[in-house]
Amino acid sequence: MADTVHPSLASGRGSGAPERPWGNRPTMKDVAARAGVGLKTVSRVVNGEPGVTADTERRVQEAIEALGFRRNDSARVLRKGRTASVGLVLEDLADPFYGPLSRAVEEVARAHGALLINGSSAEDPEREQELALALCARRVDGLIVIPAGHDHRYLEPEIRAGVATVFVDRPAGLIDADTVLSDSFGGARAGTAHLIAHGHRRIGFVGDRPRIHTAAERLRGYRAAMADAGLPVGPSWVSLGPTAPERVRDAVRAMLTGPEPVTAVLAGNNRVTVTAVRVLAGPRAAAGTGREHPVALVGFDDLDLADLLGITVVAQDARALGRTAAEQLFRRLDGAGGEPVRVTLATELIPRGSGEIPPPAGTA
């Protein structure tokens, strides 16, 4: 455990970059330069250690005041013998998509000697804010957020105070921040194009609530692929809303039984896919909807056992999302400057059978 302020966290935000939007705070290096002393001397004064003359201490204190340097609380935590820490605000601890993502963040944090602290917002913007600020109050060194809300200005004081912050899976709202996303638009477009390539013309999209960025992007990708192929989107072919099984089941059934029934479905996320598979592949699926021909399905997000069920999916790499976000966070904590970056990771279409079912004769 660190016995004194850890240079990489306490003073590692080098003074090279004059403007850094995520925390333009003077560092111990700045104090040392202004006071004309070494870094170790500043560290002694800040940590209340002996070995500094009264005159030198006065000069350091004057530099601290002149620059508005305020001691990093994270560093104080480190000095007390606690480990550094990174906070992770998840959407839902119980969603299997976030398991590998969390694990990847933890592995990167661990490689940097930091503890991961996490919790979930349950898709509630207020709870997200409460959790993020509680983590900041506990002096996390950095924060990785899967946002539920669309206004992250509440984090601006924390970011200015030096809490490195990276958004993952969904972008930040109303602030500029490092962001790591999957290509939801491109993935949904490719999944839809795949169904079109297999002869489908009437394709439904069932997604999460449209205020969720990934849901909106996937809808946009679906519409783009339909437009690319010159296909109209029927009025009953798009259904967005909560991913509770009942809602999804009703939505899928409605698409299959309307005046223009779809012959294929793009499921907007893992929870939608699980329910859609149950509706489409269940033993009495056809009986329940009057169908005689199997309906094609492409799911967004891979699932355990999806290979055995032959479910074609657009897979995101949840582990890479977590790892990339965490690595960006530690680059910032290690002093990396520059404008906020946005990284978009590609998705992968994995054909397994359900997405290659052709439409019934006469519908193409």
Add this chain to the structure above:
Amino acid sequence: MADTVHPSLASGRGSGAPERPWGNRPTMKDVAARAGVGLKTVSRVVNGEPGVTADTERRVQEAIEALGFRRNDSARVLRKGRTASVGLVLEDLADPFYGPLSRAVEEVARAHGALLINGSSAEDPEREQELALALCARRVDGLIVIPAGHDHRYLEPEIRAGVATVFVDRPAGLIDADTVLSDSFGGARAGTAHLIAHGHRRIGFVGDRPRIHTAAERLRGYRAAMADAGLPVGPSWVSLGPTAPERVRDAVRAMLTGPEPVTAVLAGNNRVTVTAVRVLAGPRAAAGTGREHPVALVGFDDLDLADLLGITVVAQDARALGRTAAEQLFRRLDGAGGEPVRVTLATELIPRGSGEIPPPAGTA
């Protein structure tokens, strides 16, 4: 956020129980009684608030010294405007079994106004200890541990200092502590008996490493059911070890191809089940093993989509495990006394087809 020491956490460990193994620390109530003042007065002195005469403050300080009262650091954290917190040491953040468990702990913590802090040990006892102590150093009010190791004496100083501790999924080693378990023994016995009831005599068991309590208990349940039915256990029918797919695949194949090939398999946990399903239900499964008759399978732990694949399982209630452990933790934090308790939750056998496949004719 609490502005002063929260009575339920700082002083709620009532002085009613003279001996409490998980922390016999004098409370603010004890200090108040000895000094002959009210609790609020002690709180004012401890928190450095005004409104106490010098004489009263002296009496309180004397009582604090006489009793060896030491201010609860968690309480100090609360006073700084931070929320209370509970630490959760998981085995693997990416294991879907722990998702609902974590979520349930979080819901209970949230209902008590506390933050959940978690991390995973990756089945490494040293990492478990490092993580648990790092959480204690961050002044969690309580700790829920899914242990990887078998010696938890390292937690004794923390428990004595008042950190409420509950073990879940697996018991504590070499210390007495509140524990919440699933009935692994009974579940494995029932799963094996189910296969026996469907005519099987040669049944294999593939489990996790035997040093893991649940793996050992499930093996014991399997052996008990075989003994109950007067059946021998062939030398090649039990395979314990890491749950990596390659190891499990080889283990299942070896059981199916030995001199006394099994006709049914009990899979010891969710990860074993996923691989066993792939080996037994894959398109070339029979070809790869020279089998012509399907092999029966009962899995331990339920899986998403297991219903669609017709996988019979012994299901644990992961959510109930987490909720029960967290509720016990908060009972302790609210001052509940008494000896450590051990709660065992029942498992449920869910027949879906794979466990009801009869053995080939002539093997019974």
